[in-house]
Amino acid sequence: MRPLASRISVMSGEGALSVFARAKELERSGRSIIHLELGEPDFHPATTVNDAAKRALDEGKDRYCPIAGVPALREEIARYLGETRGVKVSASNIVIAPGCKIGLFMAMMALINPGDEVLYPEPGFPAYRSITQGLGGVAVPFMLAERNQLQPDPDEIAAKITSRTTVMITNSPGNPTGTVYTNEVQRRVAELAVRHDLFVLSDEIYARIIYGQNYVSMMNYPGMEERTVVIDGFSKSFAMTGWRLGYSAAPASVVSALEMLAVNSYTCVNEFIQYAAIEALRDRNGNTPRMVAEFEKRRQPFARELSSISGFRCTPPQGAFYAWVNIADTGIAAEEVCRIMLEEAGVAAIPGAAFGDSGKDFVRFSFASSTATLHEAVERIRRVSPAWERTAVAR
Numbered sequence: 001m002r003p004l005a006s007r008i009s010v011m012s013g014e015g016a017l018s019v020f021a022r023a024k025e026l027e028r029s030g031r032s033i034i035h036l037e038l039g040e041p042d043f044h045p046a047t048t049v050n051d052a053a054k055r056a057l058d059e060g061k062d063r064y065c066p067i068a069g070v071p072a073l074r075e076e077i078a079r080y081l082g083e084t085r086g087v088k089v090s091a092s093n094i095v096i097a098p099g100c101k102i103g104l105f106m107a108m109m110a111l112i113n114p115g116d117e118v119l120y121p122e123p124g125f126p127a128y129r130s131i132t133q134g135l136g137g138v139a140v141p142f143m144l145a146e147r148n149q150l151q152p153d154p155d156e157i158a159a160k161i162t163s164r165t166t167v168m169i170t171n172s173p174g175n176p177t178g179t180v181y182t183n184e185v186q187r188r189v190a191e192l193a194v195r196h197d198l199f200v201l202s203d204e205i206y207a208r209i210i211y212g213q214n215y216v217s218m219m220n221y222p223g224m225e226e227r228t229v230v231i232d233g234f235s236k237s238f239a240m241t242g243w244r245l246g247y248s249a250a251p252a253s254v255v256s257a258l259e260m261l262a263v264n265s266y267t268c269v270n271e272f273i274q275y276a277a278i279e280a281l282r283d284r285n286g287n288t289p290r291m292v293a294e295f296e297k298r299r300q301p302f303a304r305e306l307s308s309i310s311g312f313r314c315t316p317p318q319g320a321f322y323a324w325v326n327i328a329d330t331g332i333a334a335e336e337v338c339r340i341m342l343e344e345a346g347v348a349a350i351p352g353a354a355f356g357d358s359g360k361d362f363v364r365f366s367f368a369s370s371t372a373t374l375h376e377a378v379e380r381i382r383r384v385s386p387a388w389e390r391t392a393v394a395r
């Protein structure tokens with residue numbers, strides 16, 4: 001048989017999904033599993049959102065619709081971005097996509113040529129590296145190191161920019177570290193983008209899930225409006241993961257490219273879901289702030305409890321809903337820690353190397369589960385933690 005296209009061999013899957021598959025297998029064999037591996041809120045959309053979807057279906061909104069999205073939703077997103085993060089865009093800057101990841105994929109298709117160097121945060125969302133490589137680009141990581149409080153280092157980024165660098169990806173709050181980039185870091189990153197004429201893909205999917213600070217978009221810095229593509233959507237902020245709805249906010253030239261790519265791929269997004277999304281954005285009952293307040297209640301206690309486990313160290317994240325735990329002091333590899341937690345304690349979490357090599361001493365736990373479940377998970381891990389030492393000694 002003829003070989004497949006070479007791009008497939010340079011792309012990668014997602015660690016979360018393979019851990020999830022094994023956890024499900026154990027569940028099917030009757031084991032009790034606590035799922036802390038997936039980035040999925042333990043909430044559902046407001047009933048008003050479900051009602052709006054049903055109403056739209058009853059009204060026959062189940063047709064092909066405009067490529068860039070239903071005008072009323074694009075208007076609402078422009079208003080929402082202005083209100084929640086001071087981004088000044090109009091409906092014509094918005095392109096709807098079936099999920100943030102497709103929004104990201106399309107924007108990268110529009111901006112990256114083979115051979116282009118693309119800067120991205122590491123540890124980071126695996127798709128940044130995978131898609132870059134799939135497009136024939138060169139993925140150049142900048143580090144989120146503990147010695148920098150998991151913040152990007154603008155000096156390191158500056159040193160990694162070459163004449164072939166075309167795009168920089170930023171992700172604040174970030175997956176998996178929960179880092180919210182400081183104003184100083186963002187200002188300097190924006191200056192570099194302007195000086196070197198780079199596009200910035202600002203993945204803002206966790207912008208609303210932030211603890212005790214105001215969110216500032218990369219698009220808000222001087223000179224950034226014309227070179228920033230904001231990626232956001234409904235999966236996290238509105239607990240709508242399975243609805244598959246995201247969007248890009250982009251300069252006009254990029255919007256045309258995204259429309260061209262949409263015509264050639266998904267054509268348009270589910271019409272009735274777009275109408276329901278308008279209701280989600282209006283958030284009349286304050287669902288999003290309520291969900292974030294619940295995450296906030298779990299954040300510090302969970303980090304504290306995890307840190308009380310032998311060999312674990314965790315600083316509470318500033319955004320998103322992940323605990324990024326340094327496990328170097330267990331004396332064994334993160335993969336082994338995760339294997340013991342899953343197979344012996346029934347707690348699913350992801351080895352940090354799934355987010356890049358620099359994550360190898362870490363494990364990511366999602367805290368999108370009830371306080372009681374999180375507490376139970378920590379107690380289960382505590383019970384198997386003597387295995388760290390036994391495994392290290394046996395080696």
Ligand SMILES: Cc1ncc(COP(=O)(O)O)c(C=O)c1O
Nearest residue numbers: 039099100101125175205233235
């Ligand atoms: C940083 C980041 N970007 C994008 C996505 C993809 O979101 P969606 O499910 O809307 O495709 C995720 C999902 O986990 C994410 O963590």
